[in-house]
Amino acid sequence: MSSPPPSLDDLRREIDEIDDKIHDLIMRRAQVVELIGIAKRPDNQIVRPGREATILRRLAARHTGTFPLPVVVRLWREMIATYSRIQGPMAVAVYAPEERRGFWDVSRDHYGGSIPMTAVNTPAAAIRAVADGTATVGVVPMPEEDDHDPWWRYLMNQDPKTPRVVASLPFCGRGNARGDDREALAIALIQHERTGDDRTLLGIELTEDKSRGRLKDALEAAGLTTVSFRSWTGRETGGGPLHLVEVADFVDAKDNRLAAFAANMGDILLRTIPIGGFAVPLSHAADARKI
Numbered sequence: 001m002s003s004p005p006p007s008l009d010d011l012r013r014e015i016d017e018i019d020d021k022i023h024d025l026i027m028r029r030a031q032v033v034e035l036i037g038i039a040k041r042p043d044n045q046i047v048r049p050g051r052e053a054t055i056l057r058r059l060a061a062r063h064t065g066t067f068p069l070p071v072v073v074r075l076w077r078e079m080i081a082t083y084s085r086i087q088g089p090m091a092v093a094v095y096a097p098e099e100r101r102g103f104w105d106v107s108r109d110h111y112g113g114s115i116p117m118t119a120v121n122t123p124a125a126a127i128r129a130v131a132d133g134t135a136t137v138g139v140v141p142m143p144e145e146d147d148h149d150p151w152w153r154y155l156m157n158q159d160p161k162t163p164r165v166v167a168s169l170p171f172c173g174r175g176n177a178r179g180d181d182r183e184a185l186a187i188a189l190i191q192h193e194r195t196g197d198d199r200t201l202l203g204i205e206l207t208e209d210k211s212r213g214r215l216k217d218a219l220e221a222a223g224l225t226t227v228s229f230r231s232w233t234g235r236e237t238g239g240g241p242l243h244l245v246e247v248a249d250f251v252d253a254k255d256n257r258l259a260a261f262a263a264n265m266g267d268i269l270l271r272t273i274p275i276g277g278f279a280v281p282l283s284h285a286a287d288a289r290k291i
């Protein structure tokens with residue numbers, strides 16, 4: 001004889017037990033994070049986007065059942081942001097003018113509801129807020145093709161006080177975020193860290209106009225796979241043409257492939273600056289599977 005199905009009261013008791021366990025673990029995680037905050041000193045970089053991506057990828061790989069993965073990621077994003085704030089002060093400056101409130105929504109999903117967040121009207125204002133320490137993180141739009149004053153050119157600077165791109169938002173779908181703005185990048189005064197599946201943004205200045213095909217060939221001959229290109233004439237400032245190339249790997253300034261690229265380009269290359277990068281978001285994999 002099969003046993004009768006559990007009663008509503010039994011099931012609710014089980015839910016209460018589960019909730020207690022989840023709550024206990026959230027509180028225990030806070031204690032461990034406090035110790036992490038102590039262990040991380042003296043370099044004291046509270047926000048570690050690479051580690052955050054690794055945590056979320058590991059959970060995504062073990063996820064099964066009917067509870068949607070993007071919601072798991074949203075819960076963890078709320079937690080991770082809050083656990084960051086336990087370690088020290090945090091503030092986010094988001095490029096979110098009136099007509100582009102979608103960036104506010106994706107930033108709030110990523111950095112949670114408890115971190116102080118300010119909307120600014122230009123990407124340059126978000127960069128300034130990070131550079132002067134008013135914000136720990138800035139959120140700027142994914143570079144666009146027809147941008148007449150691209151924000152990324154302000155990051156083409158070797159000064160260690162220049163913010164770097166450190167993450168791409170959203171990490172797992174934009175849910176019910178307003179508007180059509182699809183993707184944004186986070187910048188901070190920290191280094192982009194290797195996670196095993198990364199993209200790097202290379203800012204490249206040339207002495208004269210060259211086709212993207214030429215740049216692509218020189219990068220690929222140096223062993224760098226190109227994903228996308230953005231260009232800016234540089235005429236307005238009297239400088240040379242600038243290109244922002246997304247490459248499919250982790251690359252830092254010491255990478256031998258940049259030296260090989262410089263050799264391939266010869267005298268027309270003025271400088272190449274990795275302006276940061278990001279762990280490939282889970283939504284990229286989902287888009288590729290057309291989920």
Ligand SMILES: O=C(O)C(=O)C[C@]1(C(=O)O)C=C[C@@H](O)C=C1
Binds near residue numbers: 037048052084
């Ligand atoms: O691992 C760390 O360095 C932490 O500070 C912990 C933690 C987390 O909650 O897991 C919090 C903030 C960091 O951005 C990354 C991860």
